Amino acid sequence: MFQPVSDSNFVPGEHSVLSFWTAHDTFRKLRDKNRGSKKWSFLDGPITANNPMGVHHAWGRTYKDTYQRFFAMTGHDQRYQNGFDCQGLWVEVEVEKQLGLGTKSAVYEYGIDNFVNECKRRVLKFAARQTEQSQRLGYWMDWDNPDQLRELAEHLGTDAEVTITVPSGKTETGKAHQLVEKLGNPEWGGSYFTFSTDNNETIWDFLKKCFERGKIYQGHDVMPWSGRGGSAYSQMEIAEGRKLTTHKSVFVKFPLKDRDNENLLIWTTTPWTLTSNVGAAVNVDLDYVKIKAKKDDAIYYFAKDNLNFQRLATEFKEGFGRPEWKWPKGLGKLKTIAQIFKEQGGFEELGTVKGAELVGLAYEGPFDDLPAQQMDGGYPLDENNLGVNGATWHKVIDGGRDSRGSAHVVAGEGTGIVHMAPGCGDIDHKIGSAIGMPIIAPLNDDGTYGEPFGEFAGKEAIAPETAELVFEKLKEKGLLVAVETYPHIYPHCWRTGDELVFRLVDEWFINMDWRDEIKDVTRQIRWLPDSIDGQNREVEWLTNMSDWMISKKRFWGLALPIWVEEETGDFDVMGSLSELKERVFNDAAVYREGGSESEADLLIKGWDGFEGNTPHRPWIDGVKIRNPKTGNLMTRIEDVGNPWLDAGIVPFSTMNFNERFSTESLNWADWYPADLVTECFPGQFRNWFYSMLSLSTMMQFDPEGKRTAEEKKPFRTLLGHRLVQNEEGQPMHKSDGTAIWFEEAAEQLGVDTMRWMYLQQNPATDLRFGTRHPDKPVTLNTPEGPISETKEGVPTATVTSGPADETRRHILIPLWNCYKFFVDYAIADGFSPSDALRARVTQSSHHAPRDEPRSAASGSTTPQQSDISPTETVNDAGDPDHAADGSGGASAQLVTRSDDGYIGVSDRPEIDRWVLSNLQTLIETANREMADYNAPGFCAAAAGFIDDLSNWYIRRNRRRFWRSKDASDTDKTAAYETLYEVLVRLCQLLAPCIPFLTERMYQNLVRGVSGFGVQVSGEDLGLPESVHLCDYPLADASLLDEALNKRMAAAQLVVKLGHKLREENTLRVRQPLAELQFASADAEMAAAISQLADVIKEELNIEAVSQQDNLDDLVGYSYKPNLKTLGPKYGKLLGLLRTKLPELGDDVLGPLRRGESVTVDIDGNSIDLGPDDVLISTVQAEDWVCSDEGGIQIAISTVLTDDLVRKGMSRDFVRQVQQLRKDAGLHIQDRISIEYHSEDNIVQGMVAEWGDYICGETLANGIEFAGAPASDAKTVSVGDVTATVWIITMV
C-alpha cells in the first residue's frame, strides 16, 4: 500500500511535485472546485518586469501564494491575477544602455517607436522570466505561457500575424502589439501588464475626473538637466553619474543698498547662475564677521567661521571618498578668506553680527542690467509674481532648514551667505517659491541662455568661456573679489558625460487639496502588522505631502491625456480613447464648417496615424484637437506619466471597472474592494499605497456625497513586510554580488524551506536571509537541468543560510521523519488505512457558503465551525471510563474495532486521544490565524505541534509500533490509525505554507503513490487527488479535550523537572532510579499526574511514581510573600514582609500548604495570610533531590542499590548493541547473536540476570561470554565498567 520512504531529498522532491501538478493540472482543478463559491479578492501589487527575481521578491510572493492557497482550501473563488509593472524610467534606462543610446536626439534618431517597442520587448522578456521563477516558488497564479510572451516580444514592431492561446483557453490572432495591449484582460486571463491599453485608459479616466474637479494644473520644477542629452534626470540617475571635476569658483561682492561701501561676500562654483541671482540667504543663528579691506576700505560681511577656515583640507590630504577621486595634480591648497584679503592689501576686523540682523537688507545684484532681471514677474513670466522683478527684489533672507533639520546655509566651504537663483537650483527654487521670490530661469532646453540675457544669450551655461565672460563683467563692475580653481564632486550625465545643470522645467501637477477625503478612506483600512502603525504613517504622509507631480520628461510610459493650446496655455483632458476620437471628429467637422479645411485634415490625419496603435508615444503624439475657446489647435503635451499612476489604478483597471470587457467574465463590484494587498512596506506609503488610495478616492468620488469612505476603499487589509537582508543584517546589492538570485536559493536551500522562513518571520522586522558567496561558484540542478549561470549570464554562487538550516532541522526534517517512521513501520507491519479512515481524514467537512456575501474581513475573522462532525460518532471525550485509564506507552488497552472500519477514538488510549486533541487545537489556531493574516502565529503553533508529535507522541509510542504482530492487537492498530490521521491532517494544515513537502507526504499517505508518475494512481478511491484539493481541516469539537491537554502538560512538566534533576545530579537516564514522589496543592493536577504515572515512569526510567499529600519528610520548604496579592493589602509593609516572612519557617507557615490561613506577627504588625498570599517552593534534603514548578513538587530518590545498578547496566548494554546493529547496517527485523567479554565479573552477573531482556530488545537469539574479544569487537562503557561487545548476524 505505502511506498517506501527515502531520505527527504527536498529539492529534487520539489521538482517532482512541480511536474506532478503540471501533469495533473492540479491548479485548474482547484479553481474549478471553487468556481462560483464565496469570493476572496486578492489584488497583486505589480512587480517591475525589468530584471529577474531575487530572494527579496520571494517574501511577498510567498505571502500571496500562501494566503491564496489557504482561502482556496477554505472554499473561496479567486482571481489569481499576477501583475507586472511595465512603464517608466527603470525600463527606459536599461533599454538605453542595451541599445547604447546616449542622448535624447539619439533616441529620436533611433525612432521613438522602435525605442518604445524595445521597452515593451524587455518587459515581456522579464515577465516571462519572472513567471518561470514564480512557478518554481510554487506560486499558483493564472500565468501566461512564458514562451508565448517571448514570442510576442519577438514579433513586436512587425506586421506579422501571431497566434497565441491565452490562459482562458481562447486562441487569439493578430499583430503582436495588438495582442500585447490586451494582455491580462478578463476574457483572456493571465497577468495584468500596466502598459495595457485598458490600464492606461483607466488612468485617463482618473485624470479626467481630477480635471473636472479642477485639480490639474501646470507648474514648474527645477530639475537636473543635460543640455546635450536634452532631458531631465532623476535622483537615481544622478547617483550613477557623480564625478570629480574642477570649476572656476568665484568670490563676489553684493553691495548693500543704503549702506556706505558695505557688501555681502558670496561665493559660487557655478558662475553662470549669477546672471539669475534674486536673493542671498544667511543662517540666522550664525555669527557674521564684518571686515574692512585696506585696499579700498570696502566693508564685507561673511560667516565668522570662514575667515580662517581651511577649505577642503581633508580632501587635499585624503581625496574625495573614492580611490579614483584624488586631489587634482598641480592644484595647490585652497587659500583661506583671510589669506585672500591679506594678499590684496590686508584687512581689519570690525566686529560681528548675527545672521538674523542681516535678514531683510537689500542689495544690488551683479547682473541687474540684464533684461531678464528687469522683467516683471520674472522670466519666464509667473503671474503669481507680478509686480516684482529680480533687480528690485534682491534682499537677504533666512535660509531655513531642510527636511532633516540641517540648516541650508552653513559656514564652511563658502562664505556663509548663499546666492539664491531659484531658476537654477532646486533648493533655491523651493525656498524661493515658498516666499514669493520671482524666478529667473536662464536656460533653454539645449542648455544655452535665453534671449533676455544680453551678451549671454545663446551661450552654453557649462562652457568655460561663459564663466570667463561672467568674470570679465564682474571685474568691469568692480564686484569681483577673487577667482580660484575648485575641485569637487559634481553630477554628470551618465549618458554623455557632460556636467548637469539645474533648469526650471514645466511640469504637471494634481492639486492634492482633497487630501482629507483620502485620509478618511485610509482610516477604513486595516493596516498590518499592528506594530508598524501603518494607518497613522499613511495619514501622516497624506497630511504633509505636497501636490503630486505627474509628468515625466520621458518616452516610455503613460501618455498624459492633456492637450494644450500653445498661445493661451488653455488645456483639456481626455477621459478615454473613445472620447478622444469623438472629439477629433467633432472638432474636424467644426473646422470644416468654419472653412478651415487644412486644420480639419490635420485632425483626421492625426487620428488616422494613431489608430491601431497603443496609446503611447510616438503614435499618440500626432493626435490634435481644437480649442473651443479660440479655435486654435491643441497638441498633446510630450510628457509621460508618473509610473505610480500605472500601479495605483489597478483596483479599477484590472477588475473591469469601465466594463470594456464582458461582465460575465469579471464583474467589478464582485471583487472590489480587495480583501488583501501585501507588499514590502518601507517605501510604499508614499508610492503604491498612496497612489491606490488617491486614485480610488477620486474614482469613487460622489458629487452628491452619498458614497461613504468605507465604500471607496480599494482594499480591506494591507499586510506590509520589511526587507530581506544578508545574514549580517546588511542590505544585499546586485553590484557587489551579494544579492541572491531566486534560483540560487531555490535550488540550494529548497523552496519549502524558504517559504517557511518567510512565513514564520515577524513581518515588522527585516529578514536576515543568508549569505551569497560570489567567490564560490556552484552548479545548480534546476528542473530544466544543471546550470552554472543564470539566464542573464551571471555565474551562480553558493548560498549559505543559518535560518534555512534551522528551518530544516526544526521543522522539515522532523516532519519528514515522523512521516518516514510511520511509513516504515506500516510497511513492515502491513498496516493499511481502511477506506473509511482515508475518507475520514480527507473529509469535506466545510465549504464556504456559495451565496453569502463576502465577510467583512477586517478584525479577527473566525471561520465558521463545522456543524457537521465527521462521520464518526464518538463518546464524549470526557468519559470517566477513559479518563481514568492512565494509559501511556506500552500498556495494551482492551479496545475494539468499531464498525466504521477504524477504531473509535474514544476506544483509543489516552495518549492517542491527547495527540488528536492537540491536533484540534492546532486546527483551530490555523483557521484563526491564517484567516487573520498571521502566518507567524500559525507557524509557531505548528512548530510546537511537530515537536510534540516527534519528541513526545512518537517517542512515547515507539514500542506500540515495534511490538511483534498479533492479529487482535487493536492497540497497535489504534496507534497506526492515530498517527495516520495526525499526519494527513498536518499535511492539509501546512499545505498552504509548504506545498511541496506536504504534497509528497499526502500522495503516499492517502493515494499510495510516491513516485509522482504522470498517470493517476490505480487505486483511485474518489479521494482528493492532491493535498491542495482537500478542504482545509476544521476542528472536530468532539476530539478536543482541554482537560486532557492539561493533564498531559502536567506530565510533561514532571518529566521535564525529572530530566533536569537527573542532569543536575549527573544521573544518566538509562540508570533506573527507585522512586519519584510528587505533591501538588492542586488536586486536579495531582490526579492528572497520577493517571499518567506510567508515562512518567517510563520516560524518566523510575521504578515507582507515587503521589503524596506533601513531601515534608523528603524536602524542606521555603516561603516568599506573594507581592501581587499582599501589595494592595499591606502596601508599605511589603518591604518588611519580604525579608521577615521567609524567616518564619515551616513551623508557622506550614498550614498554608494544606490550604489553611494563618495570622502572623511581624514586628508588631498582625498579618493575615491566605494560601494565595505566599509562594512555596522546595529545598533539597538528603538522599532525595527535589524541584518544583507551577505548583508541582517532585522528589527523586538518588539511592542506587546493586539491583538498580545492574539494571542500568543492562540498558547500557542494549544501547550499545543497538548502535552496533545500526553501524552494521542491519534491517529492523534482522536477528543476531551477541558475544561479549569483560574482565569485571559484575558484567557477567548482569547478563545472567538481564540476558533475556537484552536479547528481547535487540532481536538476539543468544548472548554469550567469550574468553577473548573478536577482532571487530567494540569496547564500550557499561555502567562504571568496560566490556567488549560484538554481534553476529544470523542469516
Added chain:
RNA sequence: GGGUGUGUAGAUCAGUUGGUUAGAUCGCAGCUCUGAUAAAGCUGAGGUCGGAGGUUCGAGUCCUCCCACACCCA
C-alpha cells in the same frame, strides 16, 4: 527643526492590567537520549533592561528630561 518609532544576553527579538529569580531562538561550552530522526532534548556561561530623575510598598513596564539609532516630513 518637527513628527513617529525603537533602545532588553555576542546576534535577532519576546516581555500581558506595574509584582518576587527578565524569557525565546541562533551562536558558544558541556551533557543526555536515539530500533524514525545527517534530528532532537537538557544544562551552563552571558543582562546595572540606553542614561538621569520622578510616581509607587514595588518600575523593563507609567511620567519627565536627556542620549543614541531608524523612518518620515516644505
